[in-house]
Amino acid sequence: MNRGLFVLLVIIVLGIAGALISRHFLKGPPSAWLCHEYGLSPMQEERMKALEKEYGSRCGPYCDAMCEANAQLETVALGSGSVTPEVRAAVVVTDRIRTETRIAMLEHFYAVAAELPPNRRNDYLRKVLPLVIESCGAQNR
Numbered sequence: 001m002n003r004g005l006f007v008l009l010v011i012i013v014l015g016i017a018g019a020l021i022s023r024h025f026l027k028g029p030p031s032a033w034l035c036h037e038y039g040l041s042p043m044q045e046e047r048m049k050a051l052e053k054e055y056g057s058r059c060g061p062y063c064d065a066m067c068e069a070n071a072q073l074e075t076v077a078l079g080s081g082s083v084t085p086e087v088r089a090a091v092v093v094t095d096r097i098r099t100e101t102r103i104a105m106l107e108h109f110y111a112v113a114a115e116l117p118p119n120r121r122n123d124y125l126r127k128v129l130p131l132v133i134e135s136c137g138a139q140n141r
Contacts (some may be wrong), residue, residue: 002123011101011102011105011131011132015116015131031048031049031051031052032119033118034040034043034124035048037141038116038117039122040115048112049116051111051112051115054108055104058108058131059104060099062101062104065097066094066097066098066101069090069094069097072093073087073090073093076090077090102132105132106132109111109125109129109132110125112124113125
């Protein structure tokens, strides 16, 4: 229960840190590093900005829902001396939201990758997938 919440918080913190670092070093929107890193054309850059905006509009509600679900989980867990059906249900809700968030991130990452030159897509995915996938190093085997 706590591990899943911890992983979600790490993902959120890493995402925020990545955005702040990108803005600090590139003095532009978060998508600017993509354009710089992958040498994208102005038309591709505009597409990345649109994808970024679309994802941002989807991401906020997930954060709000997760905060609400975590607060509910805390309330029922503190009000209980054991893992009751209410506690189990609250955990299921937080896991559902976490799953939906991860799927939305994956959809965004694949949409971005589709805009990159074909020979650079896997490089991009290797950089961003650790934000979604808790890996045991399988890609390095």
